[in-house]
Amino acid sequence: MSLRALTWAFDLDIEELTSTLTLVLITLANYANEEDETYPRQSTIAKKTKLSRQTVNTSLARLEELGLITCTPRTHSTGAFRSSIYKLLMPAADRVKSADMGDSETVSNKATRRVHQDDRPCQAERQGVSSRATEGVGDDDTFNRILEPSLEPKNKKRGPAAPFPEDAFDQFWKLYPNKEAKPVARKIFQKIADAGNVEFSAIMEGLRFYVNKDDFREWAMPTTWLNQDRWEARPKQKKAGIAKHNRHMAI
Numbered sequence: 483m484s485l486r487a488l489t490w491a492f493d494l495d496i497e498e499l500t501s502t503l504t505l506v507l508i509t510l511a512n513y514a515n516e517e518d519e520t521y522p523r524q525s526t527i528a529k530k531t532k533l534s535r536q537t538v539n540t541s542l543a544r545l546e547e548l549g550l551i552t553c554t555p556r557t558h559s560t561g562a563f564r565s566s567i568y569k570l571l572m573p574a575a576d577r578v579k580s581a582d583m584g585d586s587e588t589v590s591n592k593a594t595r596r597v598h599q600d601d602r603p604c605q606a607e608r609q610g611v612s613s614r615a616t617e618g619v620g621d622d623d624t625f626n627r628i629l630e631p632s633l634e635p636k637n638k639k640r641g642p643a644a645p646f647p648e649d650a651f652d653q654f655w656k657l658y659p660n661k662e663a664k665p666v667a668r669k670i671f672q673k674i675a676d677a678g679n680v681e682f683s684a685i686m687e688g689l690r691f692y693v694n695k696d697d698f699r700e701w702a703m704p705t706t707w708l709n710q711d712r713w714e715a716r717p718k719q720k721k722a723g724i725a726k727h728n729r730h731m732a733i
Contacts, residue, residue: 487511487518490572498548505531506541507550510568518570521556542568543706553710563715642678650675650682657689660701667704674708688713695719 491504491511499507509530513520522530528538545551550571556564647653651671655664674680692707695717702712 484511484514484516484518487514487570487572490570494550496548502533502537503541503545503548506533506538507545510551511570514570518572519567520570521565521567523565546706546709555710555712555715557715563717566710643681645678646675646682654685654689655704657686657693658704658707659693660704662703663705667708670705670708680711680713685713688715691716691719 488508488511491508494504494507506527509527510520510522512530513522524535524538524542527533527542528535531538533541542551542553546553552569552571554567554569556566558564651668654671655661655667674685675682692712692715696719697717707713
């Protein structure tokens with residue numbers, strides 16, 4: 483649990499931030515580690531907030547649109563999906579070094595508003611985690627309670643990727659099933675190309691897997707698909723010869 487993250491989530495004053503979005507954001511902050519990362523399952527968030535799974539999913543997407551979080555999907559070695567990693571996008575200006583806590587920890591320099599003295603914690607000096615067991619929490623987010631880092635290795639540094647072809651975005655757009663927000667998608671795509679951290683062939687290979695996925699969920703916005711590096715995911719594929727119901731696809 484990160485007190486700094488909770489303070490930031492409580493103090494946000496954004497007109498578009500509804501009570502439902504705030505509740506989901508506070509729940510994410512409750513699981514955040516010192517790197518402002520958190521990875522509870524959506525089912526866990528739904529149980530803690532008493533919201534439906536669909537409402538949680540929609541709220542997470544909206545928080546990402548508002549620039550408050552980023553979402554990075556994860557998969558097991560088998561290709562099955564794991565809980566996503568959510569990064570809380572707290573402004574650097576809201577962080578200051580704490581002389582009493584050492585160089586490795588930071589706290590918010592933003593005062594907590596509208597908090598009565600009687601509402602403040604009685605044991606402010608106590609840090610760590612609660613000894614009370616958390617019920618209904620999956621393995622992935624149980625360890626996040628005690629700031630356990632992900633067991634997955636950090637991405638190794640690689641050399642710059644080959645330049646994208648001139649018609650790279652046109653190839654991507656022609657294949658992507660949900661053709662919405664094209665100008666924004668083009669900017670994000672160009673940013674990825676300019677960064678030089680991924681091969682164009684890897685994006686297209688991941689897109690082919692996505693187009694052939696074996697479920698009935700709505701197609702993701704192209705901006706979301708690109709922002710979340712979903713070309714790295716490997717969803718379950720359709721079986722040949724089995725007809726599927728038509729899914730919604732914006733043209």
